[in-house]
Amino acid sequence: MKKIINQTDDILNEMLEGLSYAYSDLVTRVPETNVIAKKNISGSKVGIVSGGGSGHEPAHAGFVGTGMLSAAVCGEIFTSPTPDQVLEGIKAADDGAGVLLVIKNYSGDVMNFEMAKDLAEMEGIEVETVLVDDDIAVEDSTYTAGRRGVAGTILVHKILGHAAESGKSLAEIKEIGDKLVKEIKTLGVALTGATVPAVGKPGFVLEEDEIEFGVGIHGEPGYRKEKLQSSRKLAEELVGKLKDEFNWKSGDTYGVLVNGLGGTPLMEQFVFMNDVKALLEEDGLVVDFKKVGDVMTSIDMEGLSLTMIHLDTPEWTEALKAPVTTIAW
Amino acid sequence: MKKIINQTDDILNEMLEGLSYAYSDLVTRVPETNVIAKKNISGSKVGIVSGGGSGHEPAHAGFVGTGMLSAAVCGEIFTSPTPDQVLEGIKAADDGAGVLLVIKNYSGDVMNFEMAKDLAEMEGIEVETVLVDDDIAVEDSTYTAGRRGVAGTILVHKILGHAAESGKSLAEIKEIGDKLVKEIKTLGVALTGATVPAVGKPGFVLEEDEIEFGVGIHGEPGYRKEKLQSSRKLAEELVGKLKDEFNWKSGDTYGVLVNGLGGTPLMEQFVFMNDVKALLEEDGLVVDFKKVGDVMTSIDMEGLSLTMIHLDTPEWTEALKAPVTTIAW
Numbered sequence: 250m251k252k253i254i255n256q257t258d259d260i261l262n263e264m265l266e267g268l269s270y271a272y273s274d275l276v277t278r279v280p281e282t283n284v285i286a287k288k289n290i291s292g293s294k295v296g297i298v299s300g301g302g303s304g305h306e307p308a309h310a311g312f313v314g315t316g317m318l319s320a321a322v323c324g325e326i327f328t329s330p331t332p333d334q335v336l337e338g339i340k341a342a343d344d345g346a347g348v349l350l351v352i353k354n355y356s357g358d359v360m361n362f363e364m365a366k367d368l369a370e371m372e373g374i375e376v377e378t379v380l381v382d383d384d385i386a387v388e389d390s391t392y393t394a395g396r397r398g399v400a401g402t403i404l405v406h407k408i409l410g411h412a413a414e415s416g417k418s419l420a421e422i423k424e425i426g427d428k429l430v431k432e433i434k435t436l437g438v439a440l441t442g443a444t445v446p447a448v449g450k451p452g453f454v455l456e457e458d459e460i461e462f463g464v465g466i467h468g469e470p471g472y473r474k475e476k477l478q479s480s481r482k483l484a485e486e487l488v489g490k491l492k493d494e495f496n497w498k499s500g501d502t503y504g505v506l507v508n509g510l511g512g513t514p515l516m517e518q519f520v521f522m523n524d525v526k527a528l529l530e531e532d533g534l535v536v537d538f539k540k541v542g543d544v545m546t547s548i549d550m551e552g553l554s555l556t557m558i559h560l561d562t563p564e565w566t567e568a569l570k571a572p573v574t575t576i577a578w
Numbered sequence: 579m580k581k582i583i584n585q586t587d588d589i590l591n592e593m594l595e596g597l598s599y600a601y602s603d604l605v606t607r608v609p610e611t612n613v614i615a616k617k618n619i620s621g622s623k624v625g626i627v628s629g630g631g632s633g634h635e636p637a638h639a640g641f642v643g644t645g646m647l648s649a650a651v652c653g654e655i656f657t658s659p660t661p662d663q664v665l666e667g668i669k670a671a672d673d674g675a676g677v678l679l680v681i682k683n684y685s686g687d688v689m690n691f692e693m694a695k696d697l698a699e700m701e702g703i704e705v706e707t708v709l710v711d712d713d714i715a716v717e718d719s720t721y722t723a724g725r726r727g728v729a730g731t732i733l734v735h736k737i738l739g740h741a742a743e744s745g746k747s748l749a750e751i752k753e754i755g756d757k758l759v760k761e762i763k764t765l766g767v768a769l770t771g772a773t774v775p776a777v778g779k780p781g782f783v784l785e786e787d788e789i790e791f792g793v794g795i796h797g798e799p800g801y802r803k804e805k806l807q808s809s810r811k812l813a814e815e816l817v818g819k820l821k822d823e824f825n826w827k828s829g830d831t832y833g834v835l836v837n838g839l840g841g842t843p844l845m846e847q848f849v850f851m852n853d854v855k856a857l858l859e860e861d862g863l864v865v866d867f868k869k870v871g872d873v874m875t876s877i878d879m880e881g882l883s884l885t886m887i888h889l890d891t892p893e894w895t896e897a898l899k900a901p902v903t904t905i906a907w
Contacts, residue, residue, distance in 0.1 A: 251769045251786070251880065253846040255808045260849060263809075267848035270855045271836070271868040274899075306844035440580045457580070479584045480592075507600070512841050514878050515635035516593050516655075517582040523596035524584075539600040542906075549843050549880075551580065570603075577871075 250449045257447040261303055261325055268310055272576050276313050279320075279341050283334055285310040286320040286341040295413040295422055296320065296342025299351040299406055300335065301358050302327040304445070305466060308545045311577030312403060317410035318575075319348075326445055326548070327467045329357030335365030339374060347375035347419035349426065351405050353398025354382040377419055379426030381405050383435040383556065385494050386463025386472055397465050400508040400545035401433035401556045404569065407578065411568035429565065434494050436487045437554030439464035439471065441512065443547040462486060466510070466547040480517070484524035487555040492532070495559060499533030504569060506539075506556040511546035513553050518542065521553060538569045544577065579778045586776040590632055590654055597639055601905050605642050608649075608670045612663055614639040615649040615670040624742040624751055625649065625671025628680040628735055629664065630687050631656040633774070634795060637874045640906030641732060646739035647904075648677070655774055655877070656796045658686030664694030668703060676704035676748035678755065680734050682727025683711040706748055708755030710734050712764040712885065714823050715792025715801055726794050729837040729874035730762035730885045733898065736907065740897035758894065763823050765816045766883030768793035768800065770841065772876040791815060795839070795876040809846070813853035816884040821861070824888060828862030833898060835868075835885040840875035842882050847871065850882060867898045873906065 254260055261283060269278040269285060276285050290296070299309045300322030309321035319342035324330035330338075339348045348369070352362045359380065366376040383401030390397055408429055412422045439461050442451030452468035455461055460478070463471030478486075497503065507522045509515070518541050529536055537560055545554070560566050583589055590612060598607040598614060605614050619625070628638045629651030638650035648671035653659035659667075668677045677698070681691045688709065695705040712730030719726055737758055741751045768790050771780030781797035784790060789807070792800030807815075826832065836851045838844070847870050858865055866889055874883070889895050 251789075251806055253769070253809045253812060253842065253850050253882065255810055255849065255853075260845065263852045264845050264848040267850070267852035267855065267870070271834075271848070271851050271870045273868075304845065306848070311844075440582070460580075477580055480582045481584055483582060505600075511843050512878065513582065514633075514840050514875065515640075515872075516589065516633065516877065519593040519596035519600065519635070520584065520589060521582050521596070522600050523592045526596065526599045539602075541596070541600045543844075546843065548845065549841065551878075553582065 250444055252446055254446055260446055261323060265323060275574060275576060279337055282337040283323045283330060284320055284338045284341055285313050285323065287313050287315065290319055290342065290344055293344055293346050294416060295346045295419050296344060296348040297351065297406065297410050297413050298322065298338045298342045298348055300330055300338060301353050302329055304548045305545050307577030308403060312406050312575050314573055314575035316414045316571060316573030317406050317578060329355065329361045332361045332364035332368060335362050336368045339365060339369045339376060343374045349409060349419060349422050350376060350378045351402060351409065352378055352380050353402050354380050354395055355392045356394060357392060375419055377423040379405065379423065379430060381430050383433045385434050385436050385490060390465055391469040392467065399435045399466050400506060400554050401435045403544045404433055404506065404556065404558055405429055408565050408568040411571050432559040433556065434491055435554050435556040436490050437464060437552060438462050438483055438487065439510065439550055439552035441551040442468050443550040466545060480521045481524045484521060484528055488525060488528045491555065491557050495557065497532065497534060500535065502535040502537050502560045504538030504558040504560050505536055507541045508545055508554045508556060509543040510550040510552040510554065511543060512549045512551040515542065518553055525555060537566050579773055581775055583775055589775055590652060594652060604903060604905060608666055611666040612652045612659060613649050613667045613670055614642050614652065616642050616644065619648055619671065619673055622673055622675050623745060624675045624748050625673060625677040626680065626735065626739050626742050627651065627667045627671045627677055629659050629667060630682050631658055633877045634874050636906030637732060641735050641904050643902055643904035645743045645900060645902030646735050646907060658684065658690045661690045661693035661697060664691050665697045668694060668698045668705060672703045678738060678748060678751050679705060679707045680731060680738065681707055681709050682731050683709050683724055684721045684726065685723060686721060704748055706752040708734065708752065708759060710759050712762045714763050714765050714819060719794055720798040721796065728764045728795050729835060729883045730764045732873045733762055733835060733885065733887055734758055737894050737897040740900050761888040762885065763820055764883050764885040765819050766793060766881060767791050767812055767816065768839065768879055768881035770880040771797050772879040795874060809850045810853045813850060813857055817854060817857045820884065820886050824886065826861065826863060829864065831864040831866050831889045833867030833887040833889050834865055836870045837874055837883045837885060838872040839879040839881040839883065840872060841878045841880040844871065847882055854884060866895050
């Protein structure tokens with residue numbers, strides 16, 4: 250394992266120190282916690298909080314800032330943050346109008362965020378949750394009942410962050426969130442496994458010419474291994490599966506996010522986007538939002554995911570396009 | 579080689595198609611060229627143009643937009659763009675106030691950009707150049723006489739882009755640029771070599787536990803190979819060498835850019851930034867600008883570079899912090 254680190258036990262702390270130092274204009278680390286909070290929270294707006302295990306950078310701390318998250322709670326690598334840490338995130342984000350938690354669907358996250366909700370409510374903070382389960386690869390998985398939450402989560406941050414910034418109430422934001430998560434779907438392909446530093450070797454190994462569709466962002470098994478194919482063939486697989494789920498028809502409006510898993514150069518992500526474009530044009534879709542880059546990674550995993558969002562609500566498109574002040578959007 | 583591509587000969591074209599499709603709100607591909615230009619160039623401002631071989635994404639096309647580059651000229655992978663392509667970039671960027679070319683110091687780039695300057699002047703466009711040679715690793719190199727131009731180039735884009743946006747003249751921007759490049763220095767460390775797709779294997783190979791200081795962004799040899807060390811030790815080496823060059827003293831003001839080379843997770847870049855912070859604090863520096871992320875990559879190379887800029891000119895700090903509308907700043 251070749252990594253630029255010191256002691257593996259210190260990675261989370263040192264990463265958060267480095268991040269909050271580098272972007273001290275935008276964010277602050279809540280003292281003695283693993284919470285990265287927006288600077289100068291004010292204005293009696295609803296707080297939007299997300300988080301989960303680390304190793305998915307820039308998610309989630311990279312999306313803290315005006316117009317997106319109020320705070321991100323960072324667990325150890327691939328490990329859910331504890332309820333008391335999530336509670337600290339809620340407290341940092343609350344400004345009297347309540348807090349909405351955006352939870353990726355992993356059993357540990359669901360349990361710990363729900364416990365933190367209860368703890369916060371005991372302290373008089375109103376809390377709602379939205380569960381993201383956008384990964385269509387498999388039902389149930391190593392750490393999940395149902396479908397996993399992956400890169401589509403970032404679009405939830407963006408749209409709900411905009412709703413909060415616009416002054417919507419907690420109940421309104423919860424309602425948008427519950428509708429939204431049904432309209433976001435993701436599917437990925439891995440070329441290599443991710444190496445958790447404390448483990449020291451990849452979580453799974455693929456042959457030199459082998460890829461795996463539907464691998465989770467912690468290396469959970471996917472649905473099919475195959476020989477490496479062209480970008481065009483990969484796009485056909487991912488777009489085809491998403492099409493089956495959405496059941497779109499010509500003239501429908503969608504947004505597209507191509508997300509690198511950490512070890513995949515932007516060059517390849519753009520080549521892939523070009524292939525996705527051709528397929529969506531063939532189907533006559535209107536694509537009104539597009540983004541390419543690493544937003545939800547799996548440490549150093551090579552591969553990418555394709556997220557699509559059905560955009561028949563103009564407010565969502567507007568929210569996706571609105572400017573924000575974050576490290577990584 | 580595992581890459582998400584189609585034919586290796588088509589990568590540049592397909593990447594530019596994917597990029598200009600994904601970010602059609604911000605940029606446009608000049609028809610029948612490899613030039614990515616800012617949308618809606620107007621206002622009689624000086625155009626800022628950069629470019630070079632591809633494989634360094636998001637550089638340079640990712641920095642096209644209001645407040646940074648007017649156009650980026652994209653060569654084949656690790657290959658300088660031809661003079662006629664650079665001329666197309668100049669034409670796209672010119673709005674009557676002239677064009678400044680930001681050139682990384684590689685012999686091919688210098689020759690082709692200078693030839694394009696001559697061609698443009700024959701067509702009546704005023705052109706100036708600024709040469710970036712921030713890499714302190716070695717004098718002369720595989721493709722370079724003198725020092726190489728690397729990640730510091732992005733800070734030049736930012737500061738000169740701001741000067742152009744502020745309405746400064748070509749002569750004024752050239753003067754700022756010539757001063758600026760003397761105050762920017764970079765040093766990197768590689769953990770692995772980059773794989774050019776058409777070659778199919780890494781340009782150089784390091785042992786499992788070996789790193790190399792001072793490797794260029796095309797895999798040019800560095801100055802020392804060693805066993806992999808802690809992030810802290812790496813920071814000591816890079817900061818130490820930069821200190822020798824700048825000869826800074828307590829109270830001096832600097833900016834810091836930690837740049838991932840393509841295959842290095844943000845997690846490690848933030849851990850490294852934390853170690854840099856400690857060393858700069860020890861020396862009593864005032865650090866008034868900080869940035870972490872992949873800005874000048876070498877395809878899939880693992881490793882990072884540290885760029886520092888001496889900021890005793892408040893206008894430069896202001897320029898670095900000014901908002902821009904680009905894909906990747």
